[in-house]
Amino acid sequence: MTRIDIPEGSLFGLANLPYGVFSTPGTAPRVGVRVADSVVDLAATLGDDVFAQPSLNAFMAQGRLRWEEVRRQVTELVSGDLPDDAVHPVSGVTLHLPVEVADYVDFYASEHHAANLGRLFRPNAEPLMPNWKHLPVGYHGRAGTVVVSGTDIVRPCGQRKAPDEAAPTFGESKRLDIEAELGFIVGTGSPLGSTVPADEFADRVFGAVLVNDWSARDIQSWEYVPLGPNLGKSFATSISPWVVPILALEAARVPLPGQDPEPLPYLRESESWGLDIDLAVEWNGEVVSRPPYRTMYWSPAQMLAHMTVNGAASRTGDLYASGTISGPEKHQRGAFIELTWGGKEPITVKGEERTFLQDGDEVAITATAPAAGGGRLGFGEVRGRILPATGTER
Amino acid sequence: MTRIDIPEGSLFGLANLPYGVFSTPGTAPRVGVRVADSVVDLAATLGDDVFAQPSLNAFMAQGRLRWEEVRRQVTELVSGDLPDDAVHPVSGVTLHLPVEVADYVDFYASEHHAANLGRLFRPNAEPLMPNWKHLPVGYHGRAGTVVVSGTDIVRPCGQRKAPDEAAPTFGESKRLDIEAELGFIVGTGSPLGSTVPADEFADRVFGAVLVNDWSARDIQSWEYVPLGPNLGKSFATSISPWVVPILALEAARVPLPGQDPEPLPYLRESESWGLDIDLAVEWNGEVVSRPPYRTMYWSPAQMLAHMTVNGAASRTGDLYASGTISGPEKHQRGAFIELTWGGKEPITVKGEERTFLQDGDEVAITATAPAAGGGRLGFGEVRGRILPATGTER
Known part of the structure; x- marks a missing residue:
């Protein structure tokens, strides 16, 4: 298991938790959240198919109550021990267009x-x-x-x-x-x-x-x-x-x-x-x-x-x-x-x-x-x- | 079987054959072609999944050679006998937005x-x-x-x-x-x-x-x-x-x-x-x-x-x-x-x-x-x- 160390003054601490779409070599793009210099794989950790997709659209379409719920879940998740294979250094992933842009x-x-x-x-x-x-x-x-x-x-x-x-x-x-x-x-x-x-x-x-x-x-x-x-x-x-x-x-x-x-x-x-x-x-x-x-x-x-x-x-x-x-x-x-x-x-x-x-x-x-x-x-x-x-x- | 009668002077004869997306009560939108006052169900007749979709996009993405090939197939298809359930009067179908508009x-x-x-x-x-x-x-x-x-x-x-x-x-x-x-x-x-x-x-x-x-x-x-x-x-x-x-x-x-x-x-x-x-x-x-x-x-x-x-x-x-x-x-x-x-x-x-x-x-x-x-x-x-x-x- 891995615990993410968030240095004092990190711009990607628990008060931020931005979402993106990432891939690692040989894997499909999926939703992750950035914590300090790590990317946490939400498809692997939260067990919801909306995160196993190449854009945030399906998650975004679920609405504000769900956004709040996931934010609470992610806050708890990344504060504890994480499976090793669900955490990637941000320098080791490819970041993709995070949303399928409509208009x-x-x-x-x-x-x-x-x-x-x-x-x-x-x-x-x-x-x-x-x-x-x-x-x-x-x-x-x-x-x-x-x-x-x-x-x-x-x-x-x-x-x-x-x-x-x-x-x-x-x-x-x-x-x-x-x-x-x-x-x-x-x-x-x-x-x-x-x-x-x-x-x-x-x-x-x-x-x-x-x-x-x-x-x-x-x-x-x-x-x-x-x-x-x-x-x-x-x-x-x-x-x-x-x-x-x-x-x-x-x-x-x-x-x-x-x-x-x-x-x-x-x-x-x-x-x-x-x-x-x-x-x-x-x-x-x-x-x-x-x-x-x-x-x-x-x-x-x-x-x-x-x-x-x-x-x-x-x-x-x-x-x-x-x-x-x-x-x-x-x-x-x-x-x-x-x-x-x-x-x-x-x-x-x-x-x-x-x-x-x-x-x-x-x-x-x-x-x-x-x-x-x-x-x-x-x-x-x-x-x-x-x-x-x-x-x-x- | 049904044969479509194309009246003299029809604006939807064999020289036209426009594509659209239609549905009948209780069925999903799919691709059809208009001939005279009928709609021919291409999903049911051509046996290609690109026509079983709610827009023309998948078919259009196949390119010009395929457009030409399908036009030949459709011309032959609608000139002959068609399964009864593959032909609908245009007045009896709902027509949908034919394409998923990008820009x-x-x-x-x-x-x-x-x-x-x-x-x-x-x-x-x-x-x-x-x-x-x-x-x-x-x-x-x-x-x-x-x-x-x-x-x-x-x-x-x-x-x-x-x-x-x-x-x-x-x-x-x-x-x-x-x-x-x-x-x-x-x-x-x-x-x-x-x-x-x-x-x-x-x-x-x-x-x-x-x-x-x-x-x-x-x-x-x-x-x-x-x-x-x-x-x-x-x-x-x-x-x-x-x-x-x-x-x-x-x-x-x-x-x-x-x-x-x-x-x-x-x-x-x-x-x-x-x-x-x-x-x-x-x-x-x-x-x-x-x-x-x-x-x-x-x-x-x-x-x-x-x-x-x-x-x-x-x-x-x-x-x-x-x-x-x-x-x-x-x-x-x-x-x-x-x-x-x-x-x-x-x-x-x-x-x-x-x-x-x-x-x-x-x-x-x-x-x-x-x-x-x-x-x-x-x-x-x-x-x-x-x-x-x-x-x-x-």
């Missing part, structure tokens, strides 16, 4: 990010659009290109047209960027024609992950009028492999920074709350930004209420993300287009001047939050490396 | 539609955006709210703000509209980091359906800047239950109306082609429009090539639609906002003046195309009825 919606919930992009893209107009403070603006992204951390990102090709060019050209993106975001995963869906009130958030949303919504700014700026981003974003969206349960984030709840004007009733919560999560963006190993999630304008529950207020169904595995997290300070911006002000103000990364991503660059986004009982919990990381474009001759 | 992308490929909407929404500017003739503009819609014909549509609620109002209000959509479209269903996907050349269309795309992309224009016009349509569209998208094989549409191929400027190389085909499909839009039983698919600017193959040129993966079950089909004439417009010019020029439907949809209204879109060997084939219909909004008090 993917990306919001735009950071006032600082939206205002920065407004200033960059529309320098002679109000930074925020008239609708921005009335509703969480968002759009649907490509669910089929959500990939797990560690997946290499091939530089996309596409059409770009600079303002001074007469016609668009085809080629590789020269302005490849990141967006550091937080994503929420729906556990229990809602049927077509019904709505999800903001106060039902905790009954519906299973957990949270880190998201890097890779963005080709040159492709995006040419294509996005009037129907929004498409090819500039659809080539890849990376998420972290560990889904931190919403149940683990109670201690991270903080008041929102404040909403003015007061939102319409369907966007009000009994007690409105944000999350005190500190992100860090590493570019080739150097931290270049520390976006603070607590500065987000729209709350996680408001985004869910908005997404369903028209009667749209939600499903187990729906992923909705916050949009880029940018704080008020320059070193808190969650996208390189903001950090380098459209590429005009390079930053120094490992001694080199950089604006957008170069081939071979690697970006890792990490995050921590206050945990119940003191200390902090971790989200792990979402990491990706840029590979050279293929097929530029077309 | 849903909606394009904007009709020049007349895009120009009309440009004139309506931006009266003092060029009708077409600068990018429109360079790339098929499109966006991702909500896959989880694609529903089969016959599903009632609950009038959506949401935020709307008229230009003369100081602040948005919440309530039911007052400008509920349709969009008559053609949709293409991907059979065999392509991996992340690869592209699908336009000439691979027939290897990748399994079939076509009719699409009604219900649109709440008041919600859409307030929300859509800068990230595109979201809640104004995501409440429901209806598709017809019969998937017409691309193999059945060879005789419907026509040249495109012409593209100027010449598109970039990745959008060129060895032989560019559109489809000569005649749609009809019935509003409460009266035909109010006859949109001609042959007038579409961008071809089905170009849309697929564009969607994947950035390396985005495609998957079995991906649905991409053409966007509203509008011809040059007023009676060829595929959306009521165009037919009634933003609601300012009502049309007469069954003796009543109408602009946008009222509760209880029913819309059916039908289509036919030339069939191999002469005659025509049918797409069946996509139909939906508007139910009153619920939850307007929020």
Whole structure:
């Protein structure tokens, strides 16, 4: 038998217990929980088929009471002796996409990010659009290109047209960027024609992950009028492999920074709350930004209420993300287009001047939050490396 | 044994043979093929498990050679005697959503539609955006709210703000509209980091359906800047239950109306082609429009090539639609906002003046195309009825 030693200060202590999907050589992907630097095989220990599956969807669909029950079981389980073959070092397993993504919606919930992009893209107009403070603006992204951390990102090709060019050209993106975001995963869906009130958030949303919504700014700026981003974003969206349960984030709840004007009733919560999560963006190993999630304008529950207020169904595995997290300070911006002000103000990364991503660059986004009982919990990381474009001759 | 009688002029003769998913009372949904007014049970006759499933996805994933083989088998099968219990009158079966939709992308490929909407929404500017003739503009819609014909549509609620109002209000959509479209269903996907050349269309795309992309224009016009349509569209998208094989549409191929400027190389085909499909839009039983698919600017193959040129993966079950089909004439417009010019020029439907949809209204879109060997084939219909909004008090 094995007992997991949880070092003082571990970001994966008993107050966290995130779920993921892992495999070891020669075995099928199945559900595990991370404790310190170990992965505990839930299929082998809890004896429930929902954990012997290659995604969390079946477990998530069982609903909040079951999430609470399993969390209690897992807490007890990992505090005691475990069969040797049910515990694996995290360094020895392969981590897979933890959920089968149903629909993917990306919001735009950071006032600082939206205002920065407004200033960059529309320098002679109000930074925020008239609708921005009335509703969480968002759009649907490509669910089929959500990939797990560690997946290499091939530089996309596409059409770009600079303002001074007469016609668009085809080629590789020269302005490849990141967006550091937080994503929420729906556990229990809602049927077509019904709505999800903001106060039902905790009954519906299973957990949270880190998201890097890779963005080709040159492709995006040419294509996005009037129907929004498409090819500039659809080539890849990376998420972290560990889904931190919403149940683990109670201690991270903080008041929102404040909403003015007061939102319409369907966007009000009994007690409105944000999350005190500190992100860090590493570019080739150097931290270049520390976006603070607590500065987000729209709350996680408001985004869910908005997404369903028209009667749209939600499903187990729906992923909705916050949009880029940018704080008020320059070193808190969650996208390189903001950090380098459209590429005009390079930053120094490992001694080199950089604006957008170069081939071979690697970006890792990490995050921590206050945990119940003191200390902090971790989200792990979402990491990706840029590979050279293929097929530029077309 | 039963032999199916195919009347002269049937839109569901041997040149069509569309696939769908059906059930009879007390039985599970499975794959069938429509012949005249009958549905032939393929699970019962072809003895292959891929047809004993509640969607076409497993069959579609087998690829083009298999689609051709099964089409030959089915042609022979339905021309001979069939077991009595393998043939059902179409009026006696329930038709289900034929595919498990992976990602849903909606394009904007009709020049007349895009120009009309440009004139309506931006009266003092060029009708077409600068990018429109360079790339098929499109966006991702909500896959989880694609529903089969016959599903009632609950009038959506949401935020709307008229230009003369100081602040948005919440309530039911007052400008509920349709969009008559053609949709293409991907059979065999392509991996992340690869592209699908336009000439691979027939290897990748399994079939076509009719699409009604219900649109709440008041919600859409307030929300859509800068990230595109979201809640104004995501409440429901209806598709017809019969998937017409691309193999059945060879005789419907026509040249495109012409593209100027010449598109970039990745959008060129060895032989560019559109489809000569005649749609009809019935509003409460009266035909109010006859949109001609042959007038579409961008071809089905170009849309697929564009969607994947950035390396985005495609998957079995991906649905991409053409966007509203509008011809040059007023009676060829595929959306009521165009037919009634933003609601300012009502049309007469069954003796009543109408602009946008009222509760209880029913819309059916039908289509036919030339069939191999002469005659025509049918797409069946996509139909939906508007139910009153619920939850307007929020």
